[in-house]
Amino acid sequence: GAVVSQHPSRVICKSGTSVKIECRSLDFQATTMFWYRQFPKQSLMLMATSNEGSKATYEQGVEKDKFLINHASLTLSTLTVTSAHPEDSSFYICSAYPLAGLYYGTQYFGPGTRLLVL
């Protein structure tokens, strides 16, 4: 089936540093990729929507200067958490929406990246 990968799977960093998370669609091209955040025992909350070659669209309350999104190709989107602080510690999950083909019509989620900021 459609596979979406994320790297790294978990990362620990010091407060004030920046962390980059990659999201790749492995067997399909994605028109759109989404970034979600999930705090412990809570639901997934949409952070932003990114389209290849365009600026990302951020949800209300999500700081675009803090969560930088780059969608440079139809198979890769990156999320950079800049100047991370302990309150940014969370589970970050991406999803990808296929451009066309067998998997078209639904989003496929990555395995998530656990970020811990000390």
Place this chain on the structure above:
Amino acid sequence: GENVEQHPSTLSVQEGDSAVIKCTYSDSASNYFPWYKQELGKGPQLIIDIRSNVGEKKDQRIAVTLNKTAKHFSLHITETQPEDSAVYFCAADSGGGADGLTFGKGTHLIIQP
């Protein structure tokens, strides 16, 4: 914006019994309703979805029903097995799956052996 309510938050059933999880949504423009299963420390896995032009969909032990008039949809799992234990999320989207999803708060399903 869309608001999705999900009930119950925790559901415990005996192995072999059926489980039903219910969701309501607020945006009448929503037209795509997926259900996800999430195991601890993993990303959500799509288990079934339904679009607004269909009232019911079934895939082996899993079924989803949609009532557009009442704006609610439900997940039905029959003959539950221990491996069905997980957190289940419903979601809604007005872009046919191509927009960001609004998720319910999740149901922790526990299958008692």
